[in-house]
Amino acid sequence: MSDVDTASTKPEVYTRRIMGVETEFGITCTDGEARRLRPDEIARIMFRPVVDKYASSNIFISNGSRLYLDVGSHPEYATAECDNLTQLINYEKAGDVIADRMAVAAEQTLEKEGIGGQVYLFKNNVDSVGNSYGCHENYLVGRGMPLKSLGRRLMPFLITRQLICGAGRIYHPNPLHKGEAFPLGFCISQRADHVWEGVSSATTRSRPIINTRDEPHADSHTYRRLHVIVGDANMAEPTIALKMGSTLLVLEMIEAEFGLPNLELANDIASIREVSRDFTGSTPLALKDGSTITALEIQQLVFSYAQKWLEVRPEPEFSGTSNAEMAQVIDLWGRMLEAIKTQDFSAVDTEIDWVIKKKLIERYQQRGGMELGDPRLAQIDLTYHDIRPGRGLFSLLQSKGLIKRWTTDEAIELAVVQAPATTRAHLRGQILATADKLGAAVTIDWMRHKVNRPEPQLVELSDPFEVHNAEVEQLIAYMEENAEFYRN
Template structure:
């Protein structure tokens, strides 16, 4: 088996996800709603109390912080397989839910009967957007703009298979109605270095968090946050397959588009996938045809790919769901995927409410149902309720997610970071941690740089841990 740094195909690929959560809190009597800043302070009180910061790395190797706009955010540790990433993404939900439980207790102690709501979605009630960003390690030898050019047609049409769905308001020349994706209307460029001013589909900011001569981090901004485990697996798994094919030089159809940003909005409003996309080379292709051609290439690629990283058998499950979802779109019979694809699950819920209400898409109750679908609190959210009743399919299980809450991935450098943090916290040692560097601040500063994200074993970290243990008496906690 070739190492990931020698092989031209990154079948074993580092991948991570950054999830921003929407928060709000309402008093029990339906009175004053706390501001996001107020509830964020309650939410992060135990974090700040313990670490004197609202930006920390946790024992499972992930980063927990308070982002712009008072959004709690978790960036997963480096993962090198699909289910491993899913477990750590779901573990993030549990971490912020635990903070919400503690926040409600703190509110009660202050005489406030407050309920804290946490939403894993991408657009709030007044139209502000927050993200779910995907990070994929790619080889430095392939220019990112060249990679992005080949990837964009897939990314623009990917909402057909993994959008979270939403009730869209009237505006921009479009009537109110159901949208496949929450992020489609929030991006303004195809490929650029911007993140908030003019959100692109693919961000080119060069932050590899590793050896910059060998690695590049591809930062995808366009994806929706997914409640469904199976939809998340399809989103990440399909993208991994496309990246593998591009790096392996597999000939993919030339679907470069004349106006990708204009098309992404049209696709979001067409549940049939029949949106005509203008190609730079001339002619047109439908969104569904782009996905079908990409799926056909991915299906063939499974017989060739190195069986590294995410097991090929696991990716065959991805391709199976991908196939069934495209068939459902083609036939408009969604019964074969109505427990697995977020936007299909949500649309069925909303249509039941519409039939009951006898109203169009402008009824405020529909927006409430839309939002409640994304509430991650186990006792309140619509999707957690469906999951608890066995009405949606799962990809992983509760035991694996629970293990990921405190245990880092064991096959990447996250293992080293997690062990270092766990030891330092047990001893009360002053340390500084980021994605690459692990530093003991005293009694004498010592730092180790981890430039290879694939390296799960490093003798230098063994020495750093020994140094911490040797100075346990200095730190005052044994």
């Protein structure tokens, strides 16, 4: 392993960065024995109160986040803009709470209408017939870095990142895909088999690892949005922290020209599939220069740079992820790499999703003498991702202290109702709260905030770091001045 060169470090790096996560939930409705409604039917019932109130199934809510019904009848939640790691975890987990409460309300509606049944929302990435849905990460980066160049620099890390933060699943070969190279088995990532390109503008037709669609949702002269769509949906808070935190550190090092070596792989897609099925990280991966390297060696090399980077990383001045929190990321990252190297996962088996799940499945296998293809194990695999407190396996394990926390229930509950105080979402939250109180009709997206009546009033917020804005104050005052109009 080469020595780390810190001579080229630049101080002008984004240690405070806007980021967000989009989560698509799998959905089904059963009576315990059979499916009661199709996914599209139960999704419409789940969103019925939203449509009744807002005449739309695509809205922004009081905590500044976006809630909508996506293509394929997937309820989707996109976090408000966050600028530090724990804040982001709070808002991602708040989405689970919000979606589950909508599912509970849908069950009550089904009971009243004489249909009955339980609504299940799964925070995973693959359904029972092999369809995939996403968990997308968004990172604000400077416009000066060409996205394809940034993607090439990131690709080896992202392809091997599943080793440290995959969700894991039992892999069942799809009978429609004859001659599949991979047989029944447990794999590290749920998304690795469902990407087909490295960097492209596609999303569903031919999913890439990084999507290049140019939608910064901010001043396009200053910023661009890095849209990573290869990551698994995670349940364990420490796994989310490691997934996002390690990626933040790598982005910072690239921006700071910290000397990360060129590890461009010869075949990104073949490599990501191979990595997903190797718990040791020891499968040789071909590089474009003709040499080979293992997934574990890539992670170890990037990790060694990240350790050195943290020693010189500028402390964020206002908000952002502190060096102390990044040290926690580094600690978990190092322990996970050591676990892979030694194949002793006892130091991380309460923190990393795929390790937790693999251990759980193996325990059931041993107790029941079951083969990996046993449908009871597939049910355990799926139930891990059920977001209902007290019903999903993940929540039961966490409540018993068998899965470690990164944040608290109190912080998550606050994130359910209150927008982040350190980003533009704070202003959006104020507008939405006033509109909801007065019954004012508004049209909202990430940048544009419009009061529709009596006369249209528009405020555009192109700076995602902005938390004070005189035009927003005027917009709120305008709604308050017209309170009588909205009552009539």
